[in-house]
Structures are given as structure tokens and as C-alpha cells.
Amino acid sequence: MSGQPIRDIVIVGGGTAGWMAAAAFAKVLGGRYTIRLVESDEIGIVGVGESTVPHLKLFNNLLGIDEAEFVRRTQGSFKLGIQFNDWGRIGERYFHSFGNLGPDLGLLPFHQYWLKARRQGKAADLGTYSLNALAAEQGRFMVSASDVPPTSPLANIAYAYQFDAGLYARFLREYAERQGVRRIEGKVVDVALHPHSGFVEAVTLASGERIGGDLFVDCSGFRGLLIEQALHTGYDDFSRWLPCDRAVAVACEKVGPPTPYTRATAHAAGWQWRIPLQHRTGNGHVYSSAHLSDDEAAATLLKHLDGRPLGEPRVLRFTAGMRRKFWNRNVVALGLASGFMEPLESTSIYLVQSGIAKFLNLFPWSDFDPVLIERYNAQSVFEYERIRDFLILHYHATQRSDSAFWNDCRTMAIPPALAETIRLFRDSGRFFRQGEEMFALVSWVQVMIGQGIVPETYHPLVDQVAQADMEGYIASVGRVIANCVQAMPSHAAFIERCCAATPMPA
Structure with missing residues (x-):
């Protein structure tokens, strides 16, 4: 190890990914590093609304961003989950909601008892036992309450945001520039590599300005100006499983x-x-x-x-897939430059956030020790592949046969790990989370059951609970959830009271 610290960080590309990286680096790394972001006003973004997952709240908290101001500035609204219509069969719908289903009982999760009760005709649809799903259906929302018992569903409400991605990038730009990040307007026309190491030494702009650095972050979108066009990293194509392009x-x-x-x-x-x-x-x-x-x-x-x-x-x-290396030499790719997972489960911003967090955890000295790079890439590949499999599940687990597209999806060969996950769940409703994969048991359960993968039986330990006690448990969860939802204000009323944005042209 050289022991020499990195000094100059150059982020190529703005948008949500670039400005998230700039804001996070400025906050965490303080004033010891020079952080510059290069972007061109000539390259626009598609601002049609962005949907997120609850992890973004942690990112905003890290930056010290006030939630109400953030929602106002981005014309945002709140998100309790995703409603899926016509995926399993035409005319059917289900919710993949954030948060929990009913509370666990003993060693087993709620859905195991629900499986037995449902088979007996003694339980309602699964969404009835999710605070988020029921509240979403009724158009209600609130943040977690501090004046209720800690065991109340209202004490820990999981939610995400829906907002204008262009406004969020602008909001983060203002934040980052206040923290000392320097924005440079210009279009990159050339990338200089070190003749021996192959590291990126500098980028040259159309104006002729040359910008050198120690670390480069590629947020240039699908083009991958550094990670692909300069370093020829390669791309793993997922389109045989995710056919939408x-x-x-x-x-x-x-x-x-x-x-x-x-x-x-x-x-x-x-x-x-x-x-x-x-x-x-x-x-x-x-x-x-x-x-x-x-x-x-x-x-x-x-x-x-x-x-x-x-x-x-x-x-x-686009082509669904990922770079073969997310970190190559002294270049780290974030956002669309790192890969593309279609927006079905709102993972785009999460993957930017996760990439930033992993990189800061493995932040290198100037020699860029390969052991750090290898660990970062291994973690990123694992994360992408598990999210990929979760997305494939939505397409493959369907009974639709009304078009060639759905016939192809229903009958396609799927990755072995996903096939094993489905087989295990179909047997007796079991799911085991692998490492730190993004989507946990509750997510997989909701999507699999929502799209017709109904387990043949349930966990045998469910029968350790007396029938009357099980029925009482299921009924009690339903009553508590229904009562909590009734106590919540409407989504519109909550926004009006807490974070209404200034009216602006659509």
C-alpha cells in the first residue's frame, strides 16, 4: 500500500446518480477532498416521475435533509408500495407493500398461519393483514406515530417517495455546492489513460479544458463514457430473462x-x-x-x-443487464453507467445509493488495492443478480396466455437460484433470504402469492398452535390493522398539512 490518500474526485455526469454521489461524498468526506462534477446542459434527462423504495429515507437522513422540505421541493408524494394489476391473470390485482404483514407467532412468520387459515376459508386476502396495503387501497397515509405503543403497527410505518427526479437532482446539486462541490459545465470529448496502469488520468471537454483526478465516478448514463467506452469493461446482458428493451x-x-x-x-x-x-x-x-x-x-x-x-x-x-465490473481500475460506475434494471420494483435510485454506500465502506488509498475492488464488484454482482431474479419472478409467475409475450415469459428457462426459490416456496411457503439481498421474505411472499404461486401446504409447526388460538390470532391481526388504518388521515390531507408544494406548471 502506498499510504497516499486520494485527493481529487471527478464525477462525470449529473442527474440523480451524479448529484447523489456528489452530495454523499461531500457530506462524508468533508473538506479534505476536491470534488468536481462535470455535466453538460446539452444532455437532458427524462423527467416523468421517479418511484423509490424506503431506503432513500436513510440516504436523506445521512445528508441531514429535512423530509418536508425535500417533498415540497420535488413535488413529491408518499409511497406505501406498488399495486400490480393484471400480472397473474387479467382482472386480478395485488399489492407488494412495504413493511410487515402480521406479527410473527413463535418461530414462524405470519404468512405460515395465514396459509393454513386461508385453506380453511378462515382468512381474507393477504393484503388485509398489511397496514400499508390496506391504507394504500383506502388512500390513507401518515408517518410513524410517537404517541402509540411500540408494538402498534402505527409505530413503525415503512414508506418511500414518489417525486420529480429532475427536481431531486437540482435539490441535491444545491446541497452539494453548498458543501463545496464544484460543478463544471461541459461535454466530455476525450478520456486520457495512463500508458502503463490503464487508469483514467483526465477527461477533456469540448472547450479544450482538461480535468485530471485520482478517482473518477462514471455517472454518464447508458453511454458509460469511462467504464465502457474508455475501459471496455464489458456488459452482461439479462434480456433472455428480462425481455423488455x-x-x-x-x-x-x-x-x-x-x-x-x-x-x-x-x-x-x-x-x-x-x-x-x-x-x-x-x-x-x-x-x-x-x-x-x-x-x-x-x-x-x-x-x-x-x-x-x-x-x-x-x-x-435499453438492455437489461450489468457491467462485468462496477469498479474498474480507478473508475466506479453508478446509475445507468453501471447497468440497468427496469423500473418494475423501483430499484434504480436504490442501486445508486447502495453503490455509494459500498464504495465509501471500501474507500481506497491512491494505490487502489485490488482486494477492495474485488470485494466491491462481488457485492455488486450479488445484489444485481438477486434483484434481477426478483424481477424475473414477476414475468415468469403468470397464468396469462393471451399474447406471445406472456407465453414466452411463462415458459422461459429461469436462473437456477430463482427456480429453487420458487420450488421451496411452492412446497410449504418457505423462503430464506440470501445474505444482504435487497428484497426480504415479505416481498417475495407477497409477489409469489399475488401471482398465483400458492404453497401446497404450510410449515408443520403451525399445527403446534391450537385451531381456536390460530383463528383468534388471524382475526386479531385483521382487526388491529383495520383499526389502525381508520386512524390514519388521507394521503392528500397529510401532504396538505405537512409538505404541500408550491403550485407550478405541470
């Missing part, structure tokens, strides 16, 4: 108050997102170009909008 997106006028959830509605060759903000609604149709043309996809999207479109639909092209 395009999206057409457009915002529309909002009609009524924003719902406290994101909606994902399956169509004949993909699915449509709906992300409600305070000032408008973001929409997009993710689809397979092998099964649907761009014009057909746009027509389907426009047909299913809530309100008048605010502009022309824009087509985005």
Missing part, C-alpha cells in the same frame, strides 16, 4: 389527489407505470420491441392515461 414515457395532468402508491399494470407486451406527484402524474410503458412497435406502445400508453398528456411520448432504448 424499450420504454415510452410521458407525463399527464393529474386528476384528483395523488395515490400513496405506484401502479404497475401489465399489458400485452409489457407493462405501464403510473407515478402520482403533487403537480402531475408520471407514466411510462415498458415493452418488448420484439413483440410491439414503438407506435403501438405509444398508442397503448396514451389510451391508458388518467389525464391530458403534457407533451409528446419519448422512446427510451
Whole structure:
């Protein structure tokens, strides 16, 4: 080890990923490092609404961001989960909600007892026992209450955000610049590599300005200016399992108050997102170009909008997958430069946040010890592959046979680890989380049951609980959840009282 510290950090690309990295580095690394971010105003972003997972609250807390100000500044709303329509069968819907189902009983999770009671006709749909799912259905929301017993479902409400990604990037830019980050306007036209080490030495802008650094963070989007175009890292393609390769997106006028959830509605060759903000609604149709043309996809999207479109639909092209190395030499890729997981479970911003956290944990000296790089890449590959498998589950676990797309998805060969997960759950409702994978038992249970993977039986230890006690337990959970939801204000009322944004053009 050289023992020499890194001094100059250069982030190439802005947007959500770039400014998240800049803000986090400025906060954690303090004033000992020079942090510069290069971005071009010529390169726009698609701002049609962004949906997140609860982890973002931790990131904002790290930065010391006031939640109400953040929501106001980003025209945000709150998210209790995702409503999935027409995925298992046309006409069916279910919620993948954040937070817990009913409380565990003994060694077993709630859903094991629910499986037995449901088979006996003594339990309602699974979502009835989720505070988030029931509250979302009724349009209610609140943050965790401090004046209730710690065992109350209201004491620990898991939620995420829905917001304008462009406004969030602007919000973080202001934060980062206050912390000393310097923004440089310009378009990168050349990347200089060290002749022996192959490390990136500098980037040159169209203006001729040369910007050198010790560490480079590639947030340049799908292009991967550093990680791919300069270092030729390679890309692992997931499209044989995740066949959607395009999206057409457009915002529309909002009609009524924003719902406290994101909606994902399956169509004949993909699915449509709906992300409600305070000032408008973001929409997009993710689809397979092998099964649907761009014009057909746009027509389907426009047909299913809530309100008048605010502009022309824009087509985005992508390939689901990941870089073979997320950290290569002295370049770390974040955001779309690192890979792309379609937005079905709102993991894009989470993966940026996770990449930043892992990198800060493994922050190197200037010699960039390979052991740190290897560990970072191994952790990143594991995370991507487990999220990939969770997304594949949504496509593969379907009974739909109304189109070639769904027939292909239903019958495709899936990764062995996912096949084993499904077999284990189908047997007796068991799931075992692997390491620190993002999605835990509650998420897998909700999606598998929601899409028709019903276990053949339940855990044998369920029968250790007397029938009457089990029925009382299930009924009690349902009553408590229903009463708690009734105590919650409407989502619109909560926003109006706590974090209403200044009206702005949609």
C-alpha cells in the first residue's frame, strides 16, 4: 500500500446518480477532498416521475435533509408500495407493500398461519393483514406515530417517495455546492489513460479544458463514457430473462389527489407505470420491441392515461443487464453507467445509493488495492443478480396466455437460484433470504402469492398452535390493522398539512 490518500474526485455526469454521489461524498468526506462534477446542459434527462423504495429515507437522513422540505421541493408524494394489476391473470390485482404483514407467532412468520387459515376459508386476502396495503387501497397515509405503543403497527410505518427526479437532482446539486462541490459545465470529448496502469488520468471537454483526478465516478448514463467506452469493461446482458428493451414515457395532468402508491399494470407486451406527484402524474410503458412497435406502445400508453398528456411520448432504448465490473481500475460506475434494471420494483435510485454506500465502506488509498475492488464488484454482482431474479419472478409467475409475450415469459428457462426459490416456496411457503439481498421474505411472499404461486401446504409447526388460538390470532391481526388504518388521515390531507408544494406548471 502506498499510504497516499486520494485527493481529487471527478464525477462525470449529473442527474440523480451524479448529484447523489456528489452530495454523499461531500457530506462524508468533508473538506479534505476536491470534488468536481462535470455535466453538460446539452444532455437532458427524462423527467416523468421517479418511484423509490424506503431506503432513500436513510440516504436523506445521512445528508441531514429535512423530509418536508425535500417533498415540497420535488413535488413529491408518499409511497406505501406498488399495486400490480393484471400480472397473474387479467382482472386480478395485488399489492407488494412495504413493511410487515402480521406479527410473527413463535418461530414462524405470519404468512405460515395465514396459509393454513386461508385453506380453511378462515382468512381474507393477504393484503388485509398489511397496514400499508390496506391504507394504500383506502388512500390513507401518515408517518410513524410517537404517541402509540411500540408494538402498534402505527409505530413503525415503512414508506418511500414518489417525486420529480429532475427536481431531486437540482435539490441535491444545491446541497452539494453548498458543501463545496464544484460543478463544471461541459461535454466530455476525450478520456486520457495512463500508458502503463490503464487508469483514467483526465477527461477533456469540448472547450479544450482538461480535468485530471485520482478517482473518477462514471455517472454518464447508458453511454458509460469511462467504464465502457474508455475501459471496455464489458456488459452482461439479462434480456433472455428480462425481455423488455424499450420504454415510452410521458407525463399527464393529474386528476384528483395523488395515490400513496405506484401502479404497475401489465399489458400485452409489457407493462405501464403510473407515478402520482403533487403537480402531475408520471407514466411510462415498458415493452418488448420484439413483440410491439414503438407506435403501438405509444398508442397503448396514451389510451391508458388518467389525464391530458403534457407533451409528446419519448422512446427510451435499453438492455437489461450489468457491467462485468462496477469498479474498474480507478473508475466506479453508478446509475445507468453501471447497468440497468427496469423500473418494475423501483430499484434504480436504490442501486445508486447502495453503490455509494459500498464504495465509501471500501474507500481506497491512491494505490487502489485490488482486494477492495474485488470485494466491491462481488457485492455488486450479488445484489444485481438477486434483484434481477426478483424481477424475473414477476414475468415468469403468470397464468396469462393471451399474447406471445406472456407465453414466452411463462415458459422461459429461469436462473437456477430463482427456480429453487420458487420450488421451496411452492412446497410449504418457505423462503430464506440470501445474505444482504435487497428484497426480504415479505416481498417475495407477497409477489409469489399475488401471482398465483400458492404453497401446497404450510410449515408443520403451525399445527403446534391450537385451531381456536390460530383463528383468534388471524382475526386479531385483521382487526388491529383495520383499526389502525381508520386512524390514519388521507394521503392528500397529510401532504396538505405537512409538505404541500408550491403550485407550478405541470
